[in-house]
Amino acid sequence: MTEPxxxxxxxNGATLHFEVRGRGPLLLLVPGGTGGTASFDAIADHLATEYTVAAYDPRGMSRSALDDPEAEQRVAEHADDALRVLDLLSPGEPARVFGSSSGAIAAVHLLTARPDRVVHLVAHEPPLVEVLPDAAEHRALIARVGETFRTQGLMPAMSVFAAGLKKDSDSDSAGPQAEVELPPQAAARAERTMADLPYFVGRIVPSFMSYAPDVHRLQALSDRLTLACGQDSRGELPYRPAEFLAERLGTELVHFPGGHTGLTTHPAEFGEALLKTLAAGTAG
Incomplete structure (x- = not known):
């Protein structure tokens, strides 16, 4: 692996840690969950054969410290962070962007707020549950997660959250389950991930999953947006908003290898699929 x-x-309110590798047009990677830049380690070198690849730890995660650790988190501010990284690394030139999960929500807001800075966005399983017809059920889920976190602690809250993300047929699942055994690199990140989980569950989940995108704006920008999902995620909650939006916007829903965490569990195939999707999305 090339050292970035x-x-x-x-x-505003934070200091972001970012990493850059490769040469060529800029590709900004916006991580989701508690992954940070490390979540892209297994695919970044492959992407860097064609792009200058930049990734960063979102504010409050890993090495991106908040000035005020108790500050409330807003999607618009996280999107502005992505914009500031773009302005630093690609001043005056729009860039390609990939976002995963909560990172894809920030990237969607970036596209709608500053389309002049985005050539094309690939949004992988953004849990934009407010677009769904049954959004009220998911608001209730997030409320249950928050209440469980406050009254019982982190791991019970994670179990409630994970059960709510599963397919209906898997609703009896007792908590988070990996799709496959994680490779050693991913397993080595477990300690950092655990350290960031309270912030993620307490601050990111309620803010990001209550975010409602401007669907009319996305319709006007649909030629710059690819909605993507894991081929193994069908029926799960993070899959459904992308599926719904692709149908609403009249665009193709692209399937990537693996499930919601496919970039970790299937890195080689995922990286290749991303390169192909970016090439198709910016053709001509």
Missing amino acids: SAGSLRV
Whole structure:
């Protein structure tokens, strides 16, 4: 694995850690969950054969420290962080963007707010549950997660959250289950992931999963947006908003290898699929 060059960027209320590798047009990777830049380690070198690949730890995660650890988190501010990284690394030139999960929500807001800075966005399983016809049920889920976190602690809250993300037929599942055994690199990140989980469950989940995108704006920008899902995620909650939006926007829903965490469990195939999707999305 090529050692990336690292830097830090002051933004409103935080200092972001970012990493850059490769040469060519900029591709900004926006991580979801508690992954940070490390979630892209297994695919970044492959992507860097064609792009200058930049990734960063979202504010409050890993090496991106908040000025105020108790600050409320907003999707618009996270999207502005992505914009600031773009402005630093690709001033005056729009860039390609990939976002996963909660990172895809921030990236969707970036596209709608500043389309002049985005050539094309690939949004992988953004849990934009507010677009769904049964959004009220998912608001109730997030409320249950928050209440469980406050009264019982982190792991019971994670069990409630994981059960709510499963297919209906899997609703008796007792908590998070990996799709496959994680490779050693992913397993080595477990300690950092656990350290970030309270912040993710307490601050990111309620804010991001209550975010309602501007669907009319996305309709106007649909030629710059690819909605993607894991081929093994069908029926799960993170799959459904992308499926719904693709149908609403009249665009193709692209399937990537694996499930919601396919970039970790199937990195080689995932990276190749992303390169193909980016090439197709910006053709001509």
